[in-house]
Amino acid sequence: MPAQVPTAYYLVLAAILFSIGVGSFLIKRNIITIFMSIELMLNAVNLTFVAFAHQWHQISGQIFVFFVMVVAAAEAAVGLAIIISIFRTRQTLNVDQIDLMKL
Amino acid sequence: MQLALFIIFGALAVAGALNLLLQRHPINSALSLVVVMMSLAVLYWSLGAEFLAAAQVIVYSGAIMVLFVFVIMLLNAGEEERTTGSRAAYIAGFPGAAAIFCLLSFVFLSERHALGLANIGGHLDSGINNIAEISRVLFTKLLLPFEVTSILILVAILGAVVLARKEEQ
Numbered sequence: 467m468p469a470q471v472p473t474a475y476y477l478v479l480a481a482i483l484f485s486i487g488v489g490s491f492l493i494k495r496n497i498i499t500i501f502m503s504i505e506l507m508l509n510a511v512n513l514t515f516v517a518f519a520h521q522w523h524q525i526s527g528q529i530f531v532f533f534v535m536v537v538a539a540a541e542a543a544v545g546l547a548i549i550i551s552i553f554r555t556r557q558t559l560n561v562d563q564i565d566l567m568k569l
Numbered sequence: 570m571q572l573a574l575f576i577i578f579g580a581l582a583v584a585g586a587l588n589l590l591l592q593r594h595p596i597n598s599a600l601s602l603v604v605v606m607m608s609l610a611v612l613y614w615s616l617g618a619e620f621l622a623a624a625q626v627i628v629y630s631g632a633i634m635v636l637f638v639f640v641i642m643l644l645n646a647g648e649e650e651r652t653t654g655s656r657a658a659y660i661a662g663f664p665g666a667a668a669i670f671c672l673l674s675f676v677f678l679s680e681r682h683a684l685g686l687a688n689i690g691g692h693l694d695s696g697i698n699n700i701a702e703i704s705r706v707l708f709t710k711l712l713l714p715f716e717v718t719s720i721l722i723l724v725a726i727l728g729a730v731v732l733a734r735k736e737e738q
Binding site for chain 2: 469470471472473474475476477478479481482483484485486487488489490492493494495496498499501502503505506509512513516517519520521525526528529531532533535536537538539540541542543544546547548549550551553554559560
């Protein structure tokens with residue numbers, strides 16, 4: 467009799483990862499690390515999609531995760547290019563000093 | 570077996586995420602994010618999504634994180650200085666994050682029995698495998714969205730090249 471895991475535990479793990487992602491998005495001051503915490507949140511949401519796809523025996527959750535991965539790859543490429551051009555004009559990666567549009 | 574896998578790799582994912590939060594050098598944060606993504610790949614596999622487990626390793630920890638590490642090295646990013654952060658983050662952000670976590674955990678744990686148990690490998694013992702199932706839906710019913718994402722990737726590549734190009738005076 468193999469020990470089984472309730473699906474709810476996977477969902478709680480995803481909630482933990484998402485909350486850590488939100489927290490580090492707020493705490494971190496380096497723009498690259500902030501971008502990495504966005505990727506962490508995307509991964510946490512992907513885990514809930516896969517867990518529910520497993521639960522309901524539907525393939526659509528896994529296909530949604532596939533599209534999320536594609537969009538995340540495109541977003542990472544464009545976002546990192548924006549970070550490079552920000553660094554080129556302002557010579558800093560600290561978000562406290564990139565406040566031109568701040569009220 | 571599945572419980573052991575879940576505990577080991579779930580703990581590894583949470584430890585990697587906390588390490589991302591606590592490390593001050595971006596390269597350490599990037600490497601701990603790789604740990605999180607690899608353990609999530611194992612969890613996907615244990616939920617019966619082999620294709621996504623392989624794609625997670627190749628796309629996320631293979632391509633995206635290499636891009637991150639390239640940019641960190643290219644910009645020579647050093648340790649970040651800790652500042653106080655914004656006031657809005659402390660007033661609304663952290664209570665909001667804690668509230669999201671508490672609400673989600675409460676809902677999931679109170680519906681634990683309705684959600685049922687996860688079997689290792691899932692419903693894959695039906696004679697048809699995961700990749701065949703995904704590709705049948707992806708290339709018939711969802712062919713147009715699939716092609717549109719390829720255009721999205723093309724536009725993203727062009728945008729990255731244009732944005733990262735050195736401006737000529």
